[in-house]
Amino acid sequence: MRGVVRTPMTSVTMADVGERAGVTARTVSNVLSGSAAVRPETRERVLRAVEELGYRMNTSARSLRTGRTGTIGLAIPDLGIDYFSDLASRIMIEAERHGWGVVIEQTGARRETELAILSGARRQHSDGLIFQPHALGPGDERHLAGNDRLVILGDRIFNGPVDHVGMANTEAAAMATRYLLDRGHRRIAVIGSNPDVSTVSAASLRLDGYSRELVDRGLPIRDDYVVVAKQWHLRDGATGMAQLLSLPEPPEAVFCFNDTLAFGALHTLAARGLRAPDDIAIIGFDNVPMAEFSVPPLTTIDPGTGQIAKQAVDLLASRVEGRAAAPAELMTDCSLVVRRSA
Amino acid sequence: MRGVVRTPMTSVTMADVGERAGVTARTVSNVLSGSAAVRPETRERVLRAVEELGYRMNTSARSLRTGRTGTIGLAIPDLGIDYFSDLASRIMIEAERHGWGVVIEQTGARRETELAILSGARRQHSDGLIFQPHALGPGDERHLAGNDRLVILGDRIFNGPVDHVGMANTEAAAMATRYLLDRGHRRIAVIGSNPDVSTVSAASLRLDGYSRELVDRGLPIRDDYVVVAKQWHLRDGATGMAQLLSLPEPPEAVFCFNDTLAFGALHTLAARGLRAPDDIAIIGFDNVPMAEFSVPPLTTIDPGTGQIAKQAVDLLASRVEGRAAAPAELMTDCSLVVRRSA
DNA sequence: ATGGCGATCGAAATCGCTTTCGTCAACTGA
DNA sequence: TCAGTTGACGAAAGCGATTTCGATCGCCAT
Numbered sequence: 078m079r080g081v082v083r084t085p086m087t088s089v090t091m092a093d094v095g096e097r098a099g100v101t102a103r104t105v106s107n108v109l110s111g112s113a114a115v116r117p118e119t120r121e122r123v124l125r126a127v128e129e130l131g132y133r134m135n136t137s138a139r140s141l142r143t144g145r146t147g148t149i150g151l152a153i154p155d156l157g158i159d160y161f162s163d164l165a166s167r168i169m170i171e172a173e174r175h176g177w178g179v180v181i182e183q184t185g186a187r188r189e190t191e192l193a194i195l196s197g198a199r200r201q202h203s204d205g206l207i208f209q210p211h212a213l214g215p216g217d218e219r220h221l222a223g224n225d226r227l228v229i230l231g232d233r234i235f236n237g238p239v240d241h242v243g244m245a246n247t248e249a250a251a252m253a254t255r256y257l258l259d260r261g262h263r264r265i266a267v268i269g270s271n272p273d274v275s276t277v278s279a280a281s282l283r284l285d286g287y288s289r290e291l292v293d294r295g296l297p298i299r300d301d302y303v304v305v306a307k308q309w310h311l312r313d314g315a316t317g318m319a320q321l322l323s324l325p326e327p328p329e330a331v332f333c334f335n336d337t338l339a340f341g342a343l344h345t346l347a348a349r350g351l352r353a354p355d356d357i358a359i360i361g362f363d364n365v366p367m368a369e370f371s372v373p374p375l376t377t378i379d380p381g382t383g384q385i386a387k388q389a390v391d392l393l394a395s396r397v398e399g400r401a402a403a404p405a406e407l408m409t410d411c412s413l414v415v416r417r418s419a
Numbered sequence: 420m421r422g423v424v425r426t427p428m429t430s431v432t433m434a435d436v437g438e439r440a441g442v443t444a445r446t447v448s449n450v451l452s453g454s455a456a457v458r459p460e461t462r463e464r465v466l467r468a469v470e471e472l473g474y475r476m477n478t479s480a481r482s483l484r485t486g487r488t489g490t491i492g493l494a495i496p497d498l499g500i501d502y503f504s505d506l507a508s509r510i511m512i513e514a515e516r517h518g519w520g521v522v523i524e525q526t527g528a529r530r531e532t533e534l535a536i537l538s539g540a541r542r543q544h545s546d547g548l549i550f551q552p553h554a555l556g557p558g559d560e561r562h563l564a565g566n567d568r569l570v571i572l573g574d575r576i577f578n579g580p581v582d583h584v585g586m587a588n589t590e591a592a593a594m595a596t597r598y599l600l601d602r603g604h605r606r607i608a609v610i611g612s613n614p615d616v617s618t619v620s621a622a623s624l625r626l627d628g629y630s631r632e633l634v635d636r637g638l639p640i641r642d643d644y645v646v647v648a649k650q651w652h653l654r655d656g657a658t659g660m661a662q663l664l665s666l667p668e669p670p671e672a673v674f675c676f677n678d679t680l681a682f683g684a685l686h687t688l689a690a691r692g693l694r695a696p697d698d699i700a701i702i703g704f705d706n707v708p709m710a711e712f713s714v715p716p717l718t719t720i721d722p723g724t725g726q727i728a729k730q731a732v733d734l735l736a737s738r739v740e741g742r743a744a745a746p747a748e749l750m751t752d753c754s755l756v757v758r759r760s761a
Numbered sequence: 762a763t764g765g766c767g768a769t770c771g772a773a774a775t776c777g778c779t780t781t782c783g784t785c786a787a788c789t790g791a
Numbered sequence: 792t793c794a795g796t797t798g799a800c801g802a803a804a805g806c807g808a809t810t811t812c813g814a815t816c817g818c819c820a821t
Contacts, residue, residue: 090808091809100770103770105808106808107769107770113769114767115770119770131564136808137480137807138483140479140776140808141777141778142775143776156507157505157708162504166498370654370656370682371713372685372686372689372714374686444779445801448780452779454780461800480777482778483777484805
């Protein structure tokens with residue numbers, strides 16, 4: 078009963094399987110998809126033929142016929158940022174529950190690439206797209222043309238009718254700032270500002286929340302406390318922190334716009350022999366898995382990443398299946414996770 | 420069972436475009452793929468029609484016809500492990516140079532899932548597969564049947580004729596251990612052993628390198644210094660370190676089988692008020708981006724991740740394009756990266 | 762016996778694109 | 792001027808699966 082290992086040079090088709098089983102491709106299809114009744118005995122013969130011939134269905138043909146590909150696209154800036162790899166991982170797990178595979182595209186946060194994604198020029202062998210833009214902004218609505226079955230993540234850059242799941246950036250940033258203020262800090266800096274992106278981007282919104290809270294307390298917003306970091310990578314956090322430390326009057330606390338920046342900041346602090354929160358308090362944003370294990374463990378904002386992943390995929394699913402009404406605008410709940418760094 | 424409403428595929432076809440431009444699909448195809456000469460004037464008309472109709476090519480049809488899908492699969496245990504997200508990111512960049520998209524599958528290091536990957540049961544709309552197995556091992560060769568165009572990463576689990584790019588696990592582990600020994604440490608522990616996996620897995624090979632070096636110096640291999648960690652996640656590193664610290668005679672140095680485990684270990688150390696390398700030295704394996712920025716920065720083994728990504732994709736490309744000879748067996752160079760943790 | 766009705770399964774028509782084969786006209790060389 | 796090339800493009804045959812018609816076979820009630 079040991080099957081001879083044979084690599085089919087020329088692909089074997091459903092008709093081939095059918096021929097060997099003494100039926101037509103129609104029946105093979107029914108057996109494989111379970112879409113219609115087949116006599117148990119026939120089913121058995123077909124499955125045996127499949128086994129013996131090492132048959133594998135040609136998904137291109139199936140997709141052409143059915144109009145469904147079984148995969149969705151996920152376009153994110155950079156897998157190298159903890160938040161995005163975490164998000165991608167969760168989205169892939171959710172997608173699997175819908176029987177979808179996920180093809181990931183890294184945009185590198187480049188406007189060119191993001192436009193290419195929307196234009197479908199890169200790859201559109203998919204049933205839908207989950208897209209976290211970064212360099213696009215209001216005014217780019219026209220590039221949405223032809224993109225139904227699209228869910229936008231993160232920045233609510235478009236006013237157009239698109240499904241969107243986002244987070245309460247401003248509120249959450251205010252929450253983080255308030256926490257710092259409540260702990261008695263007055264000289265509070267931020268790392269992660271980016272003047273290049275739109276006013277509705279996470280960078281701008283989080284800066285808004287920070288500013289609002291400071292103004293509410295009658296505190297000044299010092300230019301030298303708002304450090305620009307366009308990439309939100311580890312190194313940017315490290316250099317940003319170094320920049321703050323070189324100030325004549327360094328801050329008492331730093332709000333990093335994502336955890337990755339915070340880890341970079343923590344690194345620089347430690348390298349200078351300083352400690353968080355004793356010398357300078359650090360708070361992050363994202364609550365990535367590493368946040369629980371950093372040295373010191375990072376106090377941060379949890380944006381509900383799991384919720385985002387689930388909502389995004391479910392939303393896309395209902396859109397694909399046509400049982401979606403008006404474009405949805407979902408917002409996850411953010412919460413503060415207090416650990417040791419602040 | 421009629422009355423089932425199918426989603427209207429209001430797709431524009433090449434023929435539609437052709438009609439509007441006054442040519443046939445043949446010419447539209449030529450314009451779009453640039454595979455044959457087309458009069459500039461005609462080309463212009465076609466492109467205009469494409470624009471006006473918002474035409475997007477149906478990639479399923481193209482794939483069915485050409486036999487190429489333009490995507491490759493990447494099966495890895497877990498995107499949540501820094502090494503794999505780093506590797507995936509690099510592979511995606513390499514793949515793009517070949518015009519490939521990448522669909523990622525997380526196996527969760529589960530044998531069931533890994534077998535499903537090889538059987539093609541999950542998804543096989545791809546021109547090839549890059550696969551890092553974890554739970555498979557020698558004896559599973561038969562599951563390779565029908566998988567040409569496959570590149571195995573990491574553990575050399577198969578003896579069968581498959582392309583493989585790996586690293587010098589044993590040598591590198593010996594290198595790490597030797598470094599610790601040369602620094603004067605004698606009581607050296609490891610975190611990351613896994614008795615469940617095959618003897619050619621990274622876990623076993625790295626343990627071999629460690630053991631060999633100890634034996635060479637006439638040192639004993641203590642069972643209580645070999646801590647099992649089947650997942651290689653942050654938490655496993657943390658609990659592993661806690662386990663070592665609770666020993667009557669804790670080690671002076673710990674070799675973690677990957678960086679993620681090392682970060683977990685560093686966390687536990689810090690939480691107990693201990694420091695690396697002063698109290699206990701820590702060395703990792705992988706040299707992930709975070710290693711440079713951890714507290715303290717991690718001394719680790721660089722397995723040449725970029726090289727692995729490039730070699731894997733190039734190898735797959737040559738296999739797909741048929742210009743591949745015998746199965747290749749590639750090995751990247753590992754190197755020690757000395758930072759502060761050891 | 763006859764007609765009706767499921768349960769099965771065959772024949773053949775797509776799905777949208779690429780590509781071979783051929784046609785027609787314009788262009789070349791002698 | 793004419794056969795031979797070459798360039799540009801139409802007609803039509805697939806690629807391999809799904810799926811709409813039917814056709815066939817039992818089996819049961821009329």
